[in-house]
Amino acid sequence: MLKRRIIPFLLIDENSDCVKTTQFNNRNYIGDIFNNIRIFNEKKAEEIVVLDIDASKNNTKPNFDLIEKIASVCRMPLTYGGGIDSIEIAKKIIALGVEKICINTAALNDVELIKKISDDIGSQSLSVSLNIKKINNEFKVVNNFGKVINIDVINFLKIIQNNGVGEIIFNSLDDDGCMKGYNFEILENFLKYIDIPSIILGGCSQIENIRSLFNNFKSVAAGCSSIFIYKGKFKAVLISYPSELEKLKIYKI
Amino acid sequence: MIGIIDYGLGNLKAFYNIYKENGINLKIIKNYKELNKDIDKLILPGIGSFDSAIALLKNKNFFDEILNFATNDKNKILGICIGMQILSSGSDEGSLLGLRFIDNKFKKLDNEVLPHIGWNNIEILNNNSLFEGVPNKAFFYFLHSYCLRSTDLNHTICETEYGKKFVSGFNVKNVYGVQFHPEKSHEHGTRILLNFYKN
Numbered sequence: 028m029l030k031r032r033i034i035p036f037l038l039i040d041e042n043s044d045c046v047k048t049t050q051f052n053n054r055n056y057i058g059d060i061f062n063n064i065r066i067f068n069e070k071k072a073e074e075i076v077v078l079d080i081d082a083s084k085n086n087t088k089p090n091f092d093l094i095e096k097i098a099s100v101c102r103m104p105l106t107y108g109g110g111i112d113s114i115e116i117a118k119k120i121i122a123l124g125v126e127k128i129c130i131n132t133a134a135l136n137d138v139e140l141i142k143k144i145s146d147d148i149g150s151q152s153l154s155v156s157l158n159i160k161k162i163n164n165e166f167k168v169v170n171n172f173g174k175v176i177n178i179d180v181i182n183f184l185k186i187i188q189n190n191g192v193g194e195i196i197f198n199s200l201d202d203d204g205c206m207k208g209y210n211f212e213i214l215e216n217f218l219k220y221i222d223i224p225s226i227i228l229g230g231c232s233q234i235e236n237i238r239s240l241f242n243n244f245k246s247v248a249a250g251c252s253s254i255f256i257y258k259g260k261f262k263a264v265l266i267s268y269p270s271e272l273e274k275l276k277i278y279k280i
Numbered sequence: 281m282i283g284i285i286d287y288g289l290g291n292l293k294a295f296y297n298i299y300k301e302n303g304i305n306l307k308i309i310k311n312y313k314e315l316n317k318d319i320d321k322l323i324l325p326g327i328g329s330f331d332s333a334i335a336l337l338k339n340k341n342f343f344d345e346i347l348n349f350a351t352n353d354k355n356k357i358l359g360i361c362i363g364m365q366i367l368s369s370g371s372d373e374g375s376l377l378g379l380r381f382i383d384n385k386f387k388k389l390d391n392e393v394l395p396h397i398g399w400n401n402i403e404i405l406n407n408n409s410l411f412e413g414v415p416n417k418a419f420f421y422f423l424h425s426y427c428l429r430s431t432d433l434n435h436t437i438c439e440t441e442y443g444k445k446f447v448s449g450f451n452v453k454n455v456y457g458v459q460f461h462p463e464k465s466h467e468h469g470t471r472i473l474l475n476f477y478k479n
Contacts, residue, residue, distance in 0.1 A: 029442060030399040030419060071466050073399050073421070099293040104421050104464045121327050124291040126423060126464065149329040149362070149373075151395035151423045193395045193425070224397050246393045 031241045031278060032248035034074045035067055035255050035268065036228055039109075041081035043093050047256055048080070049204030051158070051173060057256055057264045060093075061100050067255075068102040070268035075101065076129065076196075076226075076250070078156075079109025083132040084171050089116060091123065098124030108156060112136075117144045121152060129154040129196065135168070135176055138186050145191030150223075155187055156196035159213050166216055169200060184220045195221055196250065199229030206232030206253050214244050226250045234269065238277045282321040282477050283307040283314070285346075287336040289362065290327035294463040298470050304477055312341040315349060321356050321477060322349060324363030325463070330386070330426070331374030333362045346379060350455060357381075357455045358476050361424060364450075364457030373426050381455040382435060386426040391443030395425040402438040402448050402460070409479035410437065410449070410456060410472055418468040420460035422448075427459065 037060065040046050045063055046054040057063070060077070067075055077097055082089055089110040098105055108129030111117050120128050128148070133140055134155045145153045157180075160169045168176045168183070184195070197217065199210045209230050218225065228250030231237060237249040258265035269277065284295050286308050299306040306323075309315055315322070324346070326333055337343045349355050359367045368378045371386035389396055399419045404411050427446035430436070440448035440459070449458045456476070462469030 028400065029396070029422075032398045095293075098291065099297065102294070102464070102466065104423065104461065118288070121290055122288050124293045126291065126327055126461070145329075147329060147332050148327065149425070151397065151425055152327050194397060222393055224393055224395065248398070 030073070032074060032226070033237060033269065033274070033277070034076055034226060034248055034250050035072055036076045036078065036250050036252045037063055038078050038080050038252075039093070040079075041085060041087075043090060046080075047204060047252060051171070051200050051203055053204070060097065063266055064097060064100050066266040067268060068100070070266075070270075072103050072268045074104045074106070076106040076108070078107075078129065080171065082110025083112075089120060091119065094120060094125065095123045106154060108154070112140070114140070114143045114147060117148060117153075121148050127152045127154055127194070129156050131156040131158070132170065134187060134192075135170070135178070138183075138190055141187050141192050142190040145193070150191045150193035153192055154194040154196055155192045156198055158198050158200050160200040166213060173200060180217065181220050184217060188221060188223060192223065194224045194226065196226045196228060198250075199227070202230035203228075204253055205230055208232065208236045209240050209249075211240075211243060214247060218244060218247065224248065228252070234273065234277055241277065281305070281307060281318050282323070283309045283319040284323040284325060285342060286310045287326075287333070287340055287342060289333060289336065290325055291463060292325060295323060295325065295473065298463060298473055299477070302470075302474060312345040315342070315345045319349075320354060322346070322358070323476075324357065324359040324366065326360065326362035326366075327423075328362050329373055330362065330365055330371040330378075331376045333366050334374070334376040334378065337366065343379070350381065353454055355454060356476070359455075359457040360463070361459060361461055364459055365426060367455060367457050368428065371426050382428075382431060382450060382452050382457070384428055384431055386428055389425055389427045389442055389446065396422050396442045398422065399465075400440050400442060400460075402440050404438050405436055406434075408437040408449075408451055410451070410458075410475050412475050412479070413471050414468050420448075420462065420465040420469060422460045424459060
């Protein structure tokens with residue numbers, strides 16, 4: 028039986044530093060990216076996502092050297108996102124040893140690109156990440172600067188699935204770094220429109236949040252950052268990941 | 281000596297590192313001419329779509345060399361993920377012909393949620409040397425939408441359930457294929473890679 032997925036997310040900035048944000052701002056340095064990945068290796072994390080949060084913002088290409096080194100250190104299946112805006116870049120990153128790529132900005136700019144990339148590398152290796160923010164009581168897609176993108180989200184989800192995306196990441200801006208639990212309302216709104224795996228990210232602060240997510244929603248993976256990065260009320264940086272025993276408790280309904 | 285084909289589709293470093301840590305030198309084969317008599321074990325890795333993988337093999341002249349390599353009984357081939365799929369006759373994902381070591385075609389998985397992404401367990405069906413030291417029902421990482429539903433003549437060595445059961449591993453003579461990614465499946469995956477090298 029397919030295990031439910033518990034996935035650490037690590038963010039890197041333009042200086043290749045590993046950071047953790049709150050509502051996409053207030054960057055907090057959380058240590059060396061390679062060191063953090065090695066700790067997740069040791070803890071046998073089942074999968075990991077690394078996102079460069081500056082590449083698209085600064086309109087720069089992905090840092091290929093860095094990605095190659097990350098892929099070489101990483102013992103878990105690796106998803107990389109940030110600055111991927113062409114099929115050539117997508118293929119190059121897969122060739123560096125990444126299992127899945129994630130696109131966000133480029134998907135919003137050009138839905139045809141999704142089709143081109145998925146035809147080449149396969150849907151299973153292509154994720155689209157959507158930044159979600161509630162505005163006037165409605166969930167909107169926003170860009171990396173928090174600016175609203177005027178699209179019909181439901182229609183967009185249909186189009187990108189038709190074009191072959193293999194996974195959707197719902198990244199909740201309002202909940203990022205707030206450690207108040209997952210925003211189930213996002214899933215209640217959008218999950219019925221997708222038939223591919225998805226990940227919810229933003230808000231997870233305790234194992235109970237993951238258990239509750241798994242109990243309430245099928246085929247949604249738990250995206251996790253603060254919970255596996257911070258320890259205690261003063262938020263000391265300490266990388267963690269549930270042991271096999273702890274995971275059994277999460278799966279137990 | 282063990283080699284891995286570099287045809288531009290993914291995670292060679294992961295394999296290289298696992299073998300290196302176990303004192304084994306994995307040769308990365310970039311050119312078909314390097315597929316010489318020094319190599320007796322060959323890994324076909326891969327992340328990609330069926331036709332793109334076949335097209336790359338052909339462009340780099342690997343396609344016929346692999347067929348030729350397999351004619352020597354002492355040689356062994358292990359295909360992983362798309363590398364397993366291209367060992368078959370074809371796939372509904374594309375229109376090109378595969379290497380045809382196994383005369384079955386890959387079909388879309390039968391599940392309401394696709395692709396199949398994540399850790400799933402395998403049911404080991406025979407005592408294949410690939411599984412020495414691997415417990416039955418061990419978990420491995422899967423990342424695919426197409427699968428082999430069945431094989432003729434008991435070539436299936438393990439099965440996995442996602443919606444319905446599918447063939448997650450097969451062995452025909454000196455050719456092996458696994459649908460999951462042993463190179464990303466921690467200790468059990470490492471074990472399979474070492475078994476392939478040793479046996």
